[in-house]
Amino acid sequence: MILLALLQGAVVTPLHEVNRLTVPPPAVIAIAGATIIDGRGGAPITNGVVIVRAGRIVAVGPRANVTIPRGAEMVDGAGLSVVPGLIDAHFHLDGDQGLPSLYLSHGITSVRDPGAWIENYDGVRASGQTIPRLFLAGPHLDQAPPAYPEDSYLVRDAAETRAGVDRLIDQGASVIKVYFRLPPSLIAEAVSAAHRRGVPVTAHLETVDALTAMAAGVDGIEHITSFGTALLPPLAAERYRQSVLADNNARRDGRYQVWSGVDLVSARARMVVDAIVRRRVFVSPTLAVFEVQAGDRGATPVQVEGFRRMVAFTGQVRRAGARVVVGSHSSVPHAERGWAYQREMELLVEAGLSPMEAIVAGTMENARFFRVSARLGSVEAGKMADLVLVEGRPDQDITAMRRIRRVMLNGAWVGN
Numbered sequence: 247m248i249l250l251a252l253l254q255g256a257v258v259t260p261l262h263e264v265n266r267l268t269v270p271p272p273a274v275i276a277i278a279g280a281t282i283i284d285g286r287g288g289a290p291i292t293n294g295v296v297i298v299r300a301g302r303i304v305a306v307g308p309r310a311n312v313t314i315p316r317g318a319e320m321v322d323g324a325g326l327s328v329v330p331g332l333i334d335a336h337f338h339l340d341g342d343q344g345l346p347s348l349y350l351s352h353g354i355t356s357v358r359d360p361g362a363w364i365e366n367y368d369g370v371r372a373s374g375q376t377i378p379r380l381f382l383a384g385p386h387l388d389q390a391p392p393a394y395p396e397d398s399y400l401v402r403d404a405a406e407t408r409a410g411v412d413r414l415i416d417q418g419a420s421v422i423k424v425y426f427r428l429p430p431s432l433i434a435e436a437v438s439a440a441h442r443r444g445v446p447v448t449a450h451l452e453t454v455d456a457l458t459a460m461a462a463g464v465d466g467i468e469h470i471t472s473f474g475t476a477l478l479p480p481l482a483a484e485r486y487r488q489s490v491l492a493d494n495n496a497r498r499d500g501r502y503q504v505w506s507g508v509d510l511v512s513a514r515a516r517m518v519v520d521a522i523v524r525r526r527v528f529v530s531p532t533l534a535v536f537e538v539q540a541g542d543r544g545a546t547p548v549q550v551e552g553f554r555r556m557v558a559f560t561g562q563v564r565r566a567g568a569r570v571v572v573g574s575h576s577s578v579p580h581a582e583r584g585w586a587y588q589r590e591m592e593l594l595v596e597a598g599l600s601p602m603e604a605i606v607a608g609t610m611e612n613a614r615f616f617r618v619s620a621r622l623g624s625v626e627a628g629k630m631a632d633l634v635l636v637e638g639r640p641d642q643d644i645t646a647m648r649r650i651r652r653v654m655l656n657g658a659w660v661g662n
């Protein structure tokens with residue numbers, strides 16, 4: 247028994263999408279003349295060449311250094327940039343069966359849904375549409391009364407938490423999401439049970455302080471708002487916590503109240519930023535979902551100021567060296583259907599990331615967050631060929647990420 251336990255503890259299965267893609271086409275494709283942006287933050291290669299064979303990138307470099315195989319399908323990349331397929335850390339299907347394929351056509355080749363039953367995706371998987379790689383969590387772990395009963399798996403103690411984590415991973419979860427009523431002791435149990443299986447844990451926080459959740463070992467934090475109570479003086483933080491414990495919906499207006507009052511140059515703010523950096527926690531700000539700008543219909547000064555500070559804090563954690571990633575949340579106030587991801591990238595640039603950093607946040611950094619960086623996340627020889635061709639230079643102007651020209655998933659052009 248001990249040996250078995252040791253073996254189980256030691257075996258770390260690679261994390262996979264639930265819709266493993268079929269055998270890629272054998273053809274050789276050469277994209278020549280484009281600017282190559284590698285997704286790791288390396289210097290762009292102008293007039294570059296990318297060679298794809300049987301679903302994998304086999305060569306990348308300046309045109310002078312790469313031999314194009316005879317018979318390759320040639321793609322003229324003049325005026326275009328090649329970026330890695332975009333990875334979304336926070337996608338919600340919400341019954342919109344056409345959204346995954348629309349996202350794919352906008353360059354998003356991998357999505358992770360941090361809180362929905364895996365079977366919610368059965369319909370779209372069976373539909374015959376070409377869709378992104380799906381990394382799923384199953385329902386999030388929460389306690390009664392849950393904010394989203396249909397997306398929740400309720401656990402009452404350590405044993406239920408550990409069993410719940412194992413059950414979700416057995417069903418195909420490649421991440422575990424803990425939700426905001428789960429107390430710190432059970433967050434720690436979920437982390438221990440998930441890490442034993444090689445699976446990361448990410449958290450949406452309201453009632454648990456982010457410092458406490460990070461100390462419990464979470465790998466990621468969803469939503470910049472999750473840091474709100476950690477930034478407040480204790481009395482104000484407890485007042486917010488009590489309001490949400492009494493009524494889940496108190497968070498909706500309450501979060502802007504919290505953020506309009508946070509002091510980002512305080513010793514407390516420095517401590518939170520230091521902890522995020524020191525613990526190497528992935529931060530998925532999902533700014534776009536909270537965006538309120540002056541002039542929006544019904545916008546209050548508190549909301550506008552609260553959002554402004556959310557953006558400022560995102561820039562602050564990045565400048566300090568935090569691992570910031572892109573999560574779109576699918577449906578956001580300032581983007582048309584299908585463009586929430588691009589809006590999030592633009593807001594990250596407004597927060598102070600360079601366009602290149604925003605691209606890295608959406609590609610290689612997310613691949614690390616998903617624990618799939620050995621095969622996804624960059625334009626490098628040996629990686630799976632998930633690629634996006636955009637017009638212009640997104641490393642100079644992030645809005646170029648809206649000018650998608652072609653998308654390649656697993657070595658095949660989407661839409662061909």
Ligand SMILES: [Zn+2]
Binds near residue numbers: 338575
């Ligand atoms: Zn969400």
